[in-house]
Amino acid sequence: xxxxxxxxxxxxxxxxxxxxxxxxxxxxxxxxxxxxxxxxxxxxxxxxxxxxxxxxxxxxxxxxxxxxxxxxxxxxxxxxxxxxxxxxxxxxxx
Amino acid sequence: xxxxxxxxxxxxxxxxxxxxxxxxxxxxxxxxxxxxxxxxxxxxxxxxxxxxxxxxxxxxxxxxxxxxxxxxxxxxxxxxxxxxxxxxxxxxxxxxxxxxxxxxxxxxxxxxxxxxxxxxxxxxxxxxxxxxxxxxxxxxxxxxxxxxxxxxxxxxxxxxxxxxxxxxxxxxxxxxxxxxxxxxxxxxxxxxxxxxxxxxxxxxxxxxxxxxxxxxxxxxxxxxxxxxxxxxxxxxxxxxxxxxxxxxxxxxxxxxxxxxxxxxxxxxxxxxxxxxxxxxxxxxxxxxxxxxxxxxxxxxxxxxxxxxxxxxxxxxxxxxxxxxxxxxxxxxxxx
Numbered sequence: 001x002x003x004x005x006x007x008x009x010x011x012x013x014x015x016x017x018x019x020x021x022x023x024x025x026x027x028x029x030x031x032x033x034x035x036x037x038x039x040x041x042x043x044x045x046x047x048x049x050x051x052x053x054x055x056x057x058x059x060x061x062x063x064x065x066x067x068x069x070x071x072x073x074x075x076x077x078x079x080x081x082x083x084x085x086x087x088x089x090x091x092x093x094x
Numbered sequence: 095x096x097x098x099x100x101x102x103x104x105x106x107x108x109x110x111x112x113x114x115x116x117x118x119x120x121x122x123x124x125x126x127x128x129x130x131x132x133x134x135x136x137x138x139x140x141x142x143x144x145x146x147x148x149x150x151x152x153x154x155x156x157x158x159x160x161x162x163x164x165x166x167x168x169x170x171x172x173x174x175x176x177x178x179x180x181x182x183x184x185x186x187x188x189x190x191x192x193x194x195x196x197x198x199x200x201x202x203x204x205x206x207x208x209x210x211x212x213x214x215x216x217x218x219x220x221x222x223x224x225x226x227x228x229x230x231x232x233x234x235x236x237x238x239x240x241x242x243x244x245x246x247x248x249x250x251x252x253x254x255x256x257x258x259x260x261x262x263x264x265x266x267x268x269x270x271x272x273x274x275x276x277x278x279x280x281x282x283x284x285x286x287x288x289x290x291x292x293x294x295x296x297x298x299x300x301x302x303x304x305x306x307x308x309x310x311x312x313x314x315x316x317x318x319x320x321x322x323x324x325x326x327x328x329x330x331x332x333x334x335x336x337x338x339x340x341x342x343x344x345x346x347x348x349x350x351x352x353x354x355x356x357x358x359x360x361x362x363x364x365x366x367x368x369x370x371x372x373x374x375x376x377x378x379x380x381x382x383x384x385x386x387x388x389x390x391x392x393x394x395x396x397x398x399x400x401x402x403x404x405x406x407x408x409x410x411x412x413x414x415x416x417x418x419x420x421x422x423x424x425x426x427x428x429x
Contacts, residue, residue: 068219
């Protein structure tokens with residue numbers, strides 16, 4: 001249950017680091033969780049697996065929200081586009 | 095003369111930082127004496143030995159938790175890790191895997207588990223509460239996935255280890271679990287006091303940024319702390335499996351809170367940076383002695399243990415807070 005509450009808030013877009021929240025999103029998150037649970041039940045998958053799935057979803061959502069992960073992604077992208085983006089940046093600086 | 099004076103002052107100063115531990119040890123002795131006076135047969139070596147035998151796994155768990163709490167983090171996954179480990183052990187043994195291979199395998203599993211948690215906390219800057227809460231549900235869920243039934247262990251090696259008793263005095267015997275837990279406690283005391291890793295752990299708990307600016311490798315140590323906690327939880331899981339000789343997904347519901355409570359009663363600040371690993375050992379023993387007092391009493395519901403521990407926790411948190419506030423006041427006067 002604790003995990004469900006946190007999961008609902010986190011999926012709704014509230015930042016784990018604090019300072020950013022969406023109450024409407026939390027409601028959507030709660031509905032999302034119940035949808036997930038019901039889907040698992042109705043698909044005929046063993047209900048025990050729900051906990052594992054929820055844990056993994058929480059971790060993934062948290063990782064996506066974290067600044068460090070975004071920085072890593074941006075770095076990788078900018079490495080690929082270094083030659084193209086460099087002149088643009090210089091122009092922007094000027 | 096002056097040297098003697100400063101020494102005296104030093105001893106007094108040490109007293110203030112040890113006060114929580116002394117309080118715990120004093121409480122333990124007082125409770126034991128109360129039990130001895132009230133109930134005949136309480137004052138015996140075996141009652142004391144049983145305290146260790148029944149709580150060996152909790153001691154190991156609390157020691158692992160100590161490392162994490164001193165860095166200012168928390169590990170909520172330890173309780174369900176016990177269930178997970180007991181489940182893996184039981185189901186592998188049921189399929190006829192070599193028991194020693196099983197032990198090594200579960201230790202590796204938990205080391206990987208702890209390290210992944212540490213990496214998530216450190217590299218992605220996630221809050222340890224969330225990561226370890228997810229880890230807790232992951233472990234609990236995985237043990238349900240293995241099986242929702244109890245699996246009993248009939249492996250001869252496990253039953254032999256579980257039944258083995260080492261006599262240490264007239265009519266007093268301890269199990270192998272006790273020795274393992276005492277070794278873990280001794281190693282933890284040594285590591286936290288005398289190694290670079292231990293000092294870095296305290297430095298991170300004191301102030302992570304200044305530890306980093308001092309050139310300490312905070313990232314690696316923070317990850318390693320969760321690895322240690324994972325390792326300790328799997329060791330505790332093995333001890334618990336040996337103790338109960340069964341695997342079940344509902345084992346140890348809420349034990350992580352017992353481990354944290356033992357740490358707090360043992361004088362480890364939840365904010366990190368202070369505390370000694372001997373504290374949790376006495377914290378566990380104090381909780382155990384409350385339980386055996388209630389068992390000896392006979393009329394009380396065993397849930398009174400939880401009530402007593404809750405009140406104890408409150409008292410000790412208040413005590414710690416008072417100490418911290420007094421120290422802060424001193425600092426202000428100096429500056």
